[in-house]
């Protein structure tokens with residue numbers, strides 16, 4: 260198979276982990292006889308520094324021209340500490356999502372057996388949890404009009420959803436549930452928000468088309484609680500952009516660490532694959548970032564964008580073996596891990612490569 | 616001390632638990648020689664059934680005339696399943712908050728030692744956690760304009776914050792931090808939302824006035840994760856209405872159960888004290904609801920609205936003793952609890968009363 264893959268490392272540890280992700284793709288191509296052609300592009304803070312624009316036109320063109328995108332992370336404390344900054348790394352990320360029509364963000368939360376102890380949640384609560392989140396990614400309060408009034412003293416953000424936006428993501432979630440545990444939990448705040456009431460209406464209206472799927476509606480506050488209390492009750496979860504952002508980060512604790520979680524953003528055109536963790540500026544340059552989320556993003560890319568299931572499984576199995584061999588990065592190590600088994604970004608990357 | 620207390624049981628288990636809360640207040644008055652005069656009023660689904668209005672004028676008048684309000688919960692599955700319903704129990708709750716100017720919702724998350732094992736989070740992660748949330752309660756996307764356009768096919772909700780709204784809740788949080796661990800974490804989504812950028816600006820601008828307080832800003836997604844990963848790093852948390860709703864429900868797992876958490880809503884006039892749990896229609900009428908959140912709400916009422924610290928402590932100590940004696944309600948029982956120690960709402964209420 261011949262494919263063009265665009266690598267967009269972005270900021271901070273995004274650069275460190277994406278390098279490992281790319282190496283894994285190169286190894287897979289070698290091993291399975293594919294021809295992957297790589298290009299690279301800037302986004303986020305590094306793009307602002309180089310061009311003044313968090314998503315330069317050149318990057319967007321390269322994205323459109325590629326078959327799939329492996330992305331790192333964007334963000335920089337400089338902007339976080341300056342709420343008045345006009346140009347921000349995150350604008351690049353949001354613009355990419357919108358321009359590429361990436362309305363569905365899939366975040367699988369699956370625990371590697373070896374990491375059952377790494378979570379702050381009790382192993383007996385976690386064991387067997389396997390959740391697939393569908394986070395809507397191009398609507399909601401992220402993309403509605405926002406601004407200031409009253410001489411800057413009042414700020415506003417408009418949340419907005421249209422019927423078709425809810426329907427297309429809900430359909431994807433229903434269909435995924437069909438291939439899994441046949442349970443769909445739709446999360447909203449319909450007791451307060453009009454966008455949530457529309458959301459619930461649409462999901463309710465679709466349900467009769469999927470009679471084999473058990474549908475449940477939960478309020479977001481309650482879902483945030485149940486995810487911790489009893490994660491096994493969830494199978495597929497579908498929710499709006501903002502709620503999905505919050506709940507999936509929270510759910511990362513089910514998998515032991517954010518460093519283990521990949522995501523796929525798909526929709527109208529080229530898919531984007533990225534860790535759910537951020538740019539981690541507190542650990543940038545230290546060489547300790549866990550690259551497994553990027554490696555698992557590469558696996559998702561092969562599976563979803565190219566339909567290469569065996570290749571994707573080979574990656575997951577390599578990670579499984581590395582964990583079984585006892586190797587850990589700092590974030591997933593615990594008091595029982597021998598110090599010599601705690602590896603940095605590149606070293607654990609090598610262990611993964613060896614096992615592919 | 617002579618005081619007027621309004622009892623507003625509301626819906627579902629709200630009625631069952633508030634009765635216990637009231638009995639505890641009666642016992643305290645008896646024991647400490649106060650004169651508490653009670654009145655009762657309708658709100659929520661029961662008020663809609665009786666009057667068509669989730670917050671009848673009569674209730675609002677009684678609220679304004681009272682010195683403090685002990686409230687239960689509102690909500691009914693009937694409305695949750697009908698996103699098009701025009702009159703809803705929650706409207707009563709939101710209107711009460713707005714009309715009484717209850718802009719600060721305090722939610723203390725404190726673990727009783729005896730319940731260290733009841734949580735899904737590991738005891739060694741939890742031990743010693745003690746968080747006080749300040750949730751803004753009269754602004755944000757809860758109260759901005761909301762509606763439909765495009766023939767009902769598009770829904771919108773406007774989130775809005777003004778500088779003074781952020782400032783008054785932030786000041787309360789800074790001042791509380793001063794009496795506690797001297798750490799304040801402000802939670803927002805300033806990398807995406809304009810309301811959050813205003814929020815962060817205001818908190819940053821106030822910080823120099825409180826040089827003894829260490830201020831940290833966290834994004835809501837990251838905070839949702841950190842609360843589970845390392846709850847002890849939090850002391851006082853201040854956040855917007857919607858984020859506070861989600862994070863405090865999640866944080867209830869730190870305390871073992873939502874059934875253990877009370878909240879105080881204060882602001883311009885009469886304070887309202889209520890469990891953070893909802894109307895629990897799945898267990899209504901079964902007599903199994905945990906009344907401790909209502910009892911602890913009564914304790915908060917005495918402490919915050921009447922300044923009766925000894926009386927408040929007497930209640931907390933009674934609950935502590937009941938737990939030490941091994942008594943549990945269903946929600947906080949575990950596999951080691953002897954069946955005869957699992958009590959219903961009234962029976963555990965009696966055990967609490969005996970120990971005051």
Ligand SMILES: CC(C)[C@H](C(=O)O)[C@@H](O)C(=O)O
Nearest residue numbers: 333334349352504806807836
């Ligand atoms: C960086 C930020 C804008 C982004 C989001 O909120 O979507 C991130 O948290 C994510 O989840 O991808």
Ligand SMILES: CC(C)[C@H](C(=O)O)[C@@H](O)C(=O)O
Nearest residue numbers: 450451480689690705708860
């Ligand atoms: C019932 C609902 C409207 C309410 C809220 O969202 O504020 C509840 O969840 C709460 O936390 O008090």
